[in-house]
Amino acid sequence: MSMTKDIQTIQHSASGASIQVHPFGATVLSYNNGKKEILFVSESALLDGSKPVRGGIPLVFPIFGPPSNGSTMPQHGFARRNYWTQKQTFDTTTSAGISFELDFQDVSAGIGEQNPWANGDFNCKLQLELEFGPEQLTTKLSIRNTGSKAFPFQTLLHTYYTIQGKAALDPSQCYVKGLERYKLIDKVGNAIDKHPIIIEAEVDRVYDSPTKQLDVTIGVGNNEAVRMTAMGEVDEVSVPVSCVVWNPYVEKAANMSDFGNDQYQEMICVEPGILTYDGVLEATKQASLTQTVFPL
Ligand code: TA6
Numbered sequence: 001m002s003m004t005k006d007i008q009t010i011q012h013s014a015s016g017a018s019i020q021v022h023p024f025g026a027t028v029l030s031y032n033n034g035k036k037e038i039l040f041v042s043e044s045a046l047l048d049g050s051k052p053v054r055g056g057i058p059l060v061f062p063i064f065g066p067p068s069n070g071s072t073m074p075q076h077g078f079a080r081r082n083y084w085t086q087k088q089t090f091d092t093t094t095s096a097g098i099s100f101e102l103d104f105q106d107v108s109a110g111i112g113e114q115n116p117w118a119n120g121d122f123n124c125k126l127q128l129e130l131e132f133g134p135e136q137l138t139t140k141l142s143i144r145n146t147g148s149k150a151f152p153f154q155t156l157l158h159t160y161y162t163i164q165g166k167a168a169l170d171p172s173q174c175y176v177k178g179l180e181r182y183k184l185i186d187k188v189g190n191a192i193d194k195h196p197i198i199i200e201a202e203v204d205r206v207y208d209s210p211t212k213q214l215d216v217t218i219g220v221g222n223n224e225a226v227r228m229t230a231m232g233e234v235d236e237v238s239v240p241v242s243c244v245v246w247n248p249y250v251e252k253a254a255n256m257s258d259f260g261n262d263q264y265q266e267m268i269c270v271e272p273g274i275l276t277y278d279g280v281l282e283a284t285k286q287a288s289l290t291q292t293v294f295p296l
Helices: 249-254
Strands: 010-012 018-022 026-033 084-093 096-105 124-132 136-147 155-157 160-162 185-186 203-208 212-219 226-232 237-239 242-247 267-274 286-295
Touching: 010 084, 010 096, 010 249, 018 096, 018 124, 026 136, 136 155, 155 286, 212 242, 226 267, 267 286
Parallel strands: none
Antiparallel strands: 010 018, 018 026, 084 096, 096 124, 124 136, 136 286, 155 267, 160 267, 185 203, 203 242, 212 226, 226 237, 226 286, 242 267
């Protein structure tokens, strides 16, 4: 167990694949499958713990998006805004990995006010388990209710993919396939519900799932693609996984101080999340969200 604040690099010795993880938010910064980098981190990302990392796989919990009902909890919650404790690492012939934990008792940032978490009503313990090799990276976020009161929640893996050749606006190179039967919620108000999803303006869309398992293909430039699958469970019962697709495009990119003005051409966010579960996590019970990324 380590309370390090240093970015950890884990190698898979047998294949040369590697990941980098920042204990701040237990944010995966890099996944290299031995041939190329799969994730995107902004050239202006802050890595000093002063704000969530702009890139990699930021962890969203217990809310997705802005707070509601008078709460002042920061957008996307507290999980990505605190230092997590490193637990196990491993490196075998088939895969390597690392795990981190965050106990709500140790959460010092991102709680806000005017909400049950700030009032001490709720308690939880979060665990992040990462396993990778040359074929895939699996990211599993587990949430255990360690308090006495049930709580509602949303959780999401805010994954940033790098688009090789700065080709995010090229529909033959950057696209998302597999969301055809999903229900579109367009947060920008400019979307035509056509597929595959491409970037020709700001994209900020939530696709709610008709099924439980999510399975999409993402064009990542250089005529290459990545497959991403995701599944969610609450108290050992499978729940639907939504998918968020985001690209800030020109104006939003220029207005983010931790994002290069032209870097909207280099990335796409495709984010699996448990967003529509209208139940609660009962005391002592566990929920989990698992994403697997397969460079094709
Ligand atoms: O990815 C979806 C989204 O909710 C967008 O609306 C945008 O706000 C993005 O997350 C980034 O949010 P952040 O709080 O990391 O700046």
